[in-house]
Amino acid sequence: MSKKYLPLAATIAVFLAIFLIGGANYNNFLTTRVLGNILADNSFIIIAAIGATFVILSGGIDLSIGSMIGFVGVCMAVLDSMGWNPVATALVMLVFGILFGALQGYIIDFCNIQPFIVTLAGLFLLRGMCFMVTLDSVPIRHDWVADYASWKIGLPGKGVLRSSAIVMLVSLVVAIYIAHFTRFGSAVYAIGGDRESARLMGVNVRRTTVKIYALGGFYSALAGVVYALYTSSGYPLAGSTLELSAIAAVVLGGTLLTGGVGMVAGTLFGGMILGLISTLIIFNGSLNSAWILISSGVLLFAFIVMHRFLVSSFDLKGAK
């Protein structure tokens, strides 16, 4: 096995371990129904995290994810109350996500400012725009939303794969194709590994950076669409601090925040680990929700230390 799969293997091992621990302690935990629920409940986090994976692989960061989800949600809801078709609104919002992300990427590269600060401005801007669109929770009533919610694929056992999970898995497959089978994907890894070397090797850094953040914006907007359809409502505070969960999912998925090392598929398992933890704590019933936050932090800590160990002992960045 190539050493680049080590972090991914560790993530999958931890996922299976937590799943088995749950199964050993609770009846009906080791079922496809629980698995299907985890996939559906966390689909929007995982979709957003897939976009964040590209950004982080390139050595950047995107803090505007949570606000984008909130903004897309309120726009979907308000335009729905004005009689728009949800599919049309969703397409408009996806285009908006691409353009907004591209603008962020352009400012980052052109002004040579840290992505942290630029996307922080994006976070403020989008959240402010949420409040300008509406201050209330607005329901989405279009018939198509109910149709969408009823789509499902049966899994062996009693579980089902719901529509949000299907959208998530499709977008994951697309992302894996982009990351590992296109020239753009290689450029992302190259920039994350060493920006200057990538430039010298003929990678157009500005165009690639703009594309990376545009892709990130697209996935955040898609997460917003899925979230709005899943909750069939828009709320201006929706998605607050979700960027943190997305980044945590990426890190748990084995991608190094220093850029250049990681796999998109790992993000799926990173997001599922987060979902498993909250499911376990809900199954337990007697634990406070504070434990969700704390155990996510502890896992994050364990993974980060493990990554450091893997990087220094297996030379993942290929420095030597």
Added chain:
Amino acid sequence: MSSVSQPSTPVWKRISQSRAIWPILALVVILIVDGFISPNFYNIRIVEGRLFGNLIDIVYRAVPTALVALGMAIVIGTKGIDLSVGSIIAISGAIIAWRIQAGDNHVVILAYAVIAGGLCGVWNGTLVAFLGIQPIIATLILMVSGRGVGMLINLIYGGTDPSFESAFLQGLSTGSIGYIPTRILLFIAIFIALWLVVRKTALGLFVESVGGNAAASNLAGINARRIIFVSYVICGVMAGWAGMIMTADTHTSDPVSVALYIELDAILAVVIGGGSLMGGRIYLGMTVIGALVIQALTTSILISGLPPEYNLIIKALVVLFVLLLQSDNARKQIVALFRGKHNE
């Protein structure tokens, strides 16, 4: 062309080229605009033995952000960042409420709050300096789990009623000595102490050299790890103090929503004050100006009658504007645009 841009006096040239001019100019412009919006803006009167007025109010409300931003300025000086300050505030607030319910002496409780902040700083500092984890990730851990820790502390005594009364702590937060609010006086004292430590000992120089080039500083005999560690502890202590002010202000511990986004405001204050996230520079005074700019903006939006929702959008636009001014590439483009017009 050359006759257009003759410098008038050397003094003017020095002022206009100083980085300090932009944030101060921004603050002055905001305050002047406020004067137009509300004619009584500059009035300061005495109510119940305390100064009242918009100008005082801006400083009063800016104190917690400014405290956190000062600690952040030192951390950023080492090329680091501390995302966990909001969680540290939540933890220090939860400890205050818990120990007050337990009946401890309130002066001791103040010490607990500050020590808790310092211990959080020790945790962050250990991860960054001794385990060599990237600062943004290392502090993400406490940022994610810290509010959970605060909620657990509230659970220790039942968690149903985290509200409290404390004449001593509320005196430090919302009280006043003479005509001036106590928290402003204490802030000035803390600022002077921090300034003396940073500028009158070698610490500031060491921090800036570590932030500039940690490897070179190590070769020059500076223990880079220890300097980085100390900077996170200072940041934690400042956040602990800010937590005391904010918790005593609301008379309750609310770990879920206290000081949400304060880390972003603090980083923003440092950046507006001219600090670069690439490290190597500490501007304590300008950081305070940065915090005042942020609070002045918020206050102006409130008094202008605009819905408070505009606050975030205007803040975002100000950030982008300041960033564009600080970016060489963008400045060159703007200058080239104007030069092009002059030549034609």
